[in-house]
Structures are given as C-alpha cells and as structure tokens.
Amino acid sequence: MKLPEIHIPIIELPVNNNVKLFMKREDLIDSQISGNKYWKLFFNINNYLEKNPENPFIITFGGAFSNHIAAVSSVGKMLNIPSLGIIRGEELQDKWRDNPTLAFANQNGMNLRFVTREEYRDKEKLTQSLQKEFPDALIVPEGGTNEDAVNGVKMMLNDETKDFDYLCTAVGTGGTIAGILKFSEDNQKVIGFTVVNDSSLENTISELTLKQNFDLIDSSFGGYGKIKDENIRFINDFKERYGIPLEPIYTGKMMQKVFELIEEGYFPENSKILCFHTGGLQGIEGANLLLQKQNRNLIIK
Numbered sequence: 001m002k003l004p005e006i007h008i009p010i011i012e013l014p015v016n017n018n019v020k021l022f023m024k025r026e027d028l029i030d031s032q033i034s035g036n037k038y039w040k041l042f043f044n045i046n047n048y049l050e051k052n053p054e055n056p057f058i059i060t061f062g063g064a065f066s067n068h069i070a071a072v073s074s075v076g077k078m079l080n081i082p083s084l085g086i087i088r089g090e091e092l093q094d095k096w097r098d099n100p101t102l103a104f105a106n107q108n109g110m111n112l113r114f115v116t117r118e119e120y121r122d123k124e125k126l127t128q129s130l131q132k133e134f135p136d137a138l139i140v141p142e143g144g145t146n147e148d149a150v151n152g153v154k155m156m157l158n159d160e161t162k163d164f165d166y167l168c169t170a171v172g173t174g175g176t177i178a179g180i181l182k183f184s185e186d187n188q189k190v191i192g193f194t195v196v197n198d199s200s201l202e203n204t205i206s207e208l209t210l211k212q213n214f215d216l217i218d219s220s221f222g223g224y225g226k227i228k229d230e231n232i233r234f235i236n237d238f239k240e241r242y243g244i245p246l247e248p249i250y251t252g253k254m255m256q257k258v259f260e261l262i263e264e265g266y267f268p269e270n271s272k273i274l275c276f277h278t279g280g281l282q283g284i285e286g287a288n289l290l291l292q293k294q295n296r297n298l299i300i301k
C-alpha cells in the first residue's frame with residue numbers, strides 16, 4: 001500500500017474589499033495526516049516503500065505538540081508501518097499520556113523515546129546513532145523538510161492554482177513554501193507567513209528553489225507558539241464567518257496577517273489571493289489545555 005494522490009478543491013472566502021480571496025483546504029485530506037504534512041511525506045514514504053517493501057520502519061522527531069509527529073504516526077497506522085518518535089524533553093517521560101498529541105501518536109502505534117533538549121539539538125549525532133540502531137529505517141527529519149518533501153508539495157499546485165496572483169502559506173522550517181515557490185509560475189508572488197523567528201529562512205528557501213518571486217512576512221505575533229487573545233478571537237470569528245477551523249500556531253496567524261494586509265491595501269485592486277490551509281488542527285486540543293493552565297478565559301472553538 002502507498003499514500004494515494006488526492007485532489008483538493010479551492011473555495012472562495014468572500015471579503016468586503018476589492019480583492020478576491022480563496023483557500024485551498026489541504027486540511028481536509030485526512031483529519032490527522034493533514035495539510036502540507038501529507039505532501040511532505042508523500043514521496044519520502046512512497047519511495048522508501050518501493051525500496052523496502054518487506055520490513056518498513058519510520059523514525060522521526062518532534063516536540064510535545066508536533067503536527068508532524070501526529071501525521072507520521074497516522075501514516076504508520078494507515079499503511080501498517082511501525083514507527084518511532086524521538087520526542088524533545090525528558091520531563092515528558094512520565095506525563096506524556098496527558099498530552100493529546102503524544103497520546104494520539106502512541107494510540108496509532110508509534111513508540112515514543114524521550115531525549116534531553118541537549119541531545120535533541122544535536123540532530124546529526126542523534127540521526128547517526130539511530131541509523132546504526134535501525135539500519136533499514138526511514139529517518140524523516142524534524143518537520144519533514146528535505147528534497148522529497150519539497151517535491152511532494154508540488155502536488156498542492158495544479159492548473160487551477162496557476163490562475164492566482166498571490167500564493168500564501170504559513171512557514172515553519174521552510175519546506176512547504178520552498179515547494180510552492182519551486183513549482184510556482186514566475187508571474188506569481190509567493191508569500192510566506194513566518195511564525196518562527198529564523199534569520200536563515202530566506203537563504204534556505206532561495207537555496208532550495210533558486211527562485212526569488214517570494215516575500216516573507218513576520219506573522220509570529222510575539223513568538224513561536226505564543227497565543228494572544230487577539231489570535232483566539234480572530235480564529236473564532238473566522239470559524240463563525242466561514243465555517244473553517246484554524247489552529248493558533250500556523251494557519252490562524254497566517255490568515256490574521258492576510259486580513260491585516262488586505263485592510264492595509266497591500267494587495268493591488270482585483271488581486272486573486274490563494275491561501276493554503278496547511279492543517280494542523282490536531283493542535284487545537286493541546287493549545288486549549290495550555291490556555292486553561294494559564295487561566296485564560298478564552299478557548300479556541
């Protein structure tokens with residue numbers, strides 16, 4: 001069995017301005033292997049399975065609330081492949097069952113191994129020792145960004161997406177925007193909404209794509225993983241208005257910034273803007289638990 005190709009429709013989000021806003025809902029691919037994760041894993045997994053059909057085994061890395069860990073564990077379950085998640089933070093060893101993402105990954109059959117932050121940081125050393133321990137395993141990097149991932153993102157584009165002036169995506173490690181940019185038309189502008197403060201992103205993206213028709217716009221709203229009341233209000237209003245859920249780390253911040261840019265007149269009149277909904281909705285439950293712990297009166301609906 002392999003991951004199948006899936007066609008995702010584009011829908012219009014009516015706005016009261018002189019631009020046309022659309023969304024491609026990659027979040028609907030699968031409730032758990034959602035969005036960009038599916039496409040970033042697509043060639044990684046399918047190429048590996050072609051070479052190792054007998055005893056496949058997948059290893060990857062992630063933090064406590066990682067969408068990537070959730071996605072890889074779901075792929076493992078879907079294709080009946082055992083998997084191992086290397087999780088940042090020894091302290092989670094005794095309390096991972098209270099973490100919805102890790103509990104979900106484990107229910108999918110993913111074994112979890114907890115390492116210190118220091119060990120986690122040295123990915124090269126960690127990867128080498130894992131490759132020694134599991135010589136035939138597929139080791140997918142954190143966030144799933146590699147060349148196969150960038151090429152998999154091509155599947156998010158098609159003849160319909162060529163019709164847009166702007167292609168918008170949230171940016172973490174840069175793999176998704178690199179794929180969109182690499183396969184975009186030269187007359188299209190690709191906008192990356194960065195949620196992580198990482199000064200090397202621009203170079204990483206240029207090197208992966210050799211293209212320059214992109215802009216990065218800071219959409220961190222105070223820092224990676226920080227959730228402000230205004231972010232929650234935006235997500236809840238957006239869901240009420242369009243019936244589309246967003247999560248607070250990537251897609252919520254991107255869409256909030258897109259609306260700010262529309263209000264500021266950033267996009268010329270009659271521009272056609274396409275935003276990719278990159279999923280990650282499994283993170284809402286964990287985010288709400290954190291908000292509760294912080295005694296915040298708001299929750300993400």
Ligand SMILES: Cc1ncc(COP(=O)(O)O)c(C=O)c1O
Pocket residue numbers: 035036067068143145170171172173174175176177250251278279280281
């Ligand atoms: C929901 C969601 N959107 C966007 C991204 C950004 O993807 P990339 O790491 O390829 O930049 C991520 C990354 O984890 C994500 O989970």
